[in-house]
Amino acid sequence: MLKTPEDHVVTDERREVMKQLVLPADHPPVRAGKIGVLLVNLGTPDGTGYWPMRRYLKEFLSDRRVIEVPRIKWWLVLNLIVLTFRPKKSGAAYDQIWNRDKNESPLRTFTRSQGEKLAAGMAGHDNIIVDWAMRYGNPPIAERLEGLQKQGCERILIFPLYPQYSASTTATVNDKTFDALKTMRWQPALRTVPPYHDDPVYIDALANSIEAHLETLEFEPEKVLASFHGVPQSYLAKGDPYHCHCQKTARLLDERLGWPKGRLMLTFQSRFGPEEWLQPYTDKTVEQLARDGVRKLAIVNPGFVSDCLETLEEIAGEAGEIFHEHGGEHFAHIPCLNDGPLGMKVIHNIVMRELQGWV
Numbered sequence: 001m002l003k004t005p006e007d008h009v010v011t012d013e014r015r016e017v018m019k020q021l022v023l024p025a026d027h028p029p030v031r032a033g034k035i036g037v038l039l040v041n042l043g044t045p046d047g048t049g050y051w052p053m054r055r056y057l058k059e060f061l062s063d064r065r066v067i068e069v070p071r072i073k074w075w076l077v078l079n080l081i082v083l084t085f086r087p088k089k090s091g092a093a094y095d096q097i098w099n100r101d102k103n104e105s106p107l108r109t110f111t112r113s114q115g116e117k118l119a120a121g122m123a124g125h126d127n128i129i130v131d132w133a134m135r136y137g138n139p140p141i142a143e144r145l146e147g148l149q150k151q152g153c154e155r156i157l158i159f160p161l162y163p164q165y166s167a168s169t170t171a172t173v174n175d176k177t178f179d180a181l182k183t184m185r186w187q188p189a190l191r192t193v194p195p196y197h198d199d200p201v202y203i204d205a206l207a208n209s210i211e212a213h214l215e216t217l218e219f220e221p222e223k224v225l226a227s228f229h230g231v232p233q234s235y236l237a238k239g240d241p242y243h244c245h246c247q248k249t250a251r252l253l254d255e256r257l258g259w260p261k262g263r264l265m266l267t268f269q270s271r272f273g274p275e276e277w278l279q280p281y282t283d284k285t286v287e288q289l290a291r292d293g294v295r296k297l298a299i300v301n302p303g304f305v306s307d308c309l310e311t312l313e314e315i316a317g318e319a320g321e322i323f324h325e326h327g328g329e330h331f332a333h334i335p336c337l338n339d340g341p342l343g344m345k346v347i348h349n350i351v352m353r354e355l356q357g358w359v
Contacts, residue, residue, distance in 0.1 A: 035128050035358055036153030036188070037351055038144055039115050040173045041161045041306065043136030044105040048095040053087035060136045065172040068235070090309075097312040108134070110306035111161070113339040114347060121348050125359060129153055135173050142180035148188070155189045155358050159351065161305040163202060164245035165195035166231055193354050197245040198252055201349045205342040206249075206302050207256040210334055214298065219330040221298040223265060223289055226250045227319075228303040229310060230268035230277040243278055249302050269319075270310050286319050290326035297323055300334040305343065307336045 045056035061067055061082060067074055099109050115132035122128045129151050133144040148156055160173040174192050181187050196202050214221065228246045236243045250266040257264060269282035282299070289297060299319060301311045316333035323331045337343030352359070 032152050032154055033127060034148075034152035034154065035125075035355065036145075036148035036151075036156035037118065037122075037128060037130045037159065037355075038141070038148065038156060039111060039118065039130070039132040039159045039161060039347070040141060040177075041107060041111045041132075041134055042169070042308075043134040044108045044308075045091075045094065045137060047103075048091040048098055050087045050091060053091040053094070054083055056137050057087060057090065058083055063136075063168075063172055065175065066168045068232075068238075093313045094309060096317065097309060105308065106312060107306055107308040110338050114161075114306070114344065117339055117344050118347055118351065121344065128355075128359070135176060141173070141176045142183070145177065145180050145188075146184075149184070149186070153188055155191075157191045157193065157351065157354055157358075159193040159347075159354075162303070163195060163199075163305070164197045164228070164242055164249060164303050166242035167235065167240050168231055168242075170195065191354060191358075193350060195241075195245055196346075196350055197249045199346070199350065202346045203249070203252045203256050205337055205346050206253055206300070209337055209340075209342050210253075210257065210300055213332075213334045217298070217330075217332055219296045219332075221296045221330075221332065222294050223263060223297055224259075224334075225265050225267050225282060225285065225297070225299045226253060226302050227267045227269045227282045227299050227315060228301070230271050230281070233276045233278060236278065246278075246303065253302060269314060282315070282319060283322055286322050286328075287326050290323050290328040293327075295327070295329040297328055297330070298332040298334055301336055304336045305347075306338050311336060 043056065043060060046052045058078070061078055064071075067078075094105060097106055098104075099106055102109055111132050111134070115130050119130035122130060129148060131144045131148055133139050133141045135141065145156065158173065158177050160170045162169045162173075165171075177190070177192070181190065210224070226249075228249075231240065231242055246268075247266065250264065254264045265280075265285065267280050267282040267285045268278040271277040271281065286297065286299075299315050301307075301315060304311050311333065320331040320333065337346065
């Protein structure tokens with residue numbers, strides 16, 4: 001009898017039945033046939049006190065992808081200076097934005113919610129399991145990878161939550177993931193999400209979010225800064241594509257918004273140490289705009305998937321203070337996409353695209 005094409009299709013249910021048939025009667029139960037999706041963000045301290053902050057900063061600033069200076073020199077600076085004084089200062093900054101209801105940072109709150117909402121959006125795919133992790137701090141990548149594998153995930157999609165690629169962000173998530181795989185006897189098949197700095201759904205979500213927030217303001221900003229996290233200038237010289245990705249995101253966003261030339265400006269924030277970083281600097285630009293007579297300003301952070309210390313304290317707080325101190329009158333921080341409908345649409349769209357062939 002001739003077989004139709006449908007007869008050759010192996011569904012997840014049939015695959016599970018076949019696996020059960022070939023197992024010996026005395027074989028221990030094995031979970032299999034599942035697909036895992038792991039969302040990974042930068043990280044967060046477990047608390048705002050000195051020791052939680054010190055543990056977090058030590059793990060973060062010990063990463064060779066983050067700080068690319070000679071090890072001996074940096075070890076001395078990190079352990080004798082940075083980890084002595086910075087935990088208290090950073091803890092005070094985190095304390096200003098801390099989610100006291102859940103006793104955690106906003107980044108952890110949003111990342112968990114993104115995972116939960118993505119899982120709910122996958123309700124029609126019973127073989128997909130969604131989880132989340134942090135590159136630095138808790139929950140760690142290795143723990144969540146092991147958890148997915150124990151639930152039967154033979155294939156796992158790693159989603160570093162960074163639209164623009166940098167060795168200091170996306171690459172270090174992948175590094176930690178591959179380090180975890182080195183310890184596994186039975187490794188799952190793995191995919192990693194590529195940068196999506198020019199993805200049309202992402203650009204459209206940013207534009208819609210900006211337009212919607214500006215409509216709620218009682219003033220119309222003369223300038224809007226697209227502020228991205230900075231990296232040392234030397235990283236660009238070594239071939240890191242981050243600067244180019246940020247430039248393209250800003251250009252596409254500007255084209256999508258259709259504003260007069262020069263209203264949207266690209267800047268870089270969060271520089272650390274004496275080395276020259278990508279410019280123009282956000283804080284210096286804010287100050288100069290105020291000095292030049294700009295009285296109405298807004299800032300958006302396209303490179304951050306979720307609001308965090310760098311957006312809530314550094315931009316909504318410090319940048320606003322700088323603007324007002326130098327003559328500015330009206331200032332607004334435009335929230336990140338976070339776990340709202342627009343942000344979740346971006347995440348869901350990218351996940352489904354990268355799962356093609358698996359789902």
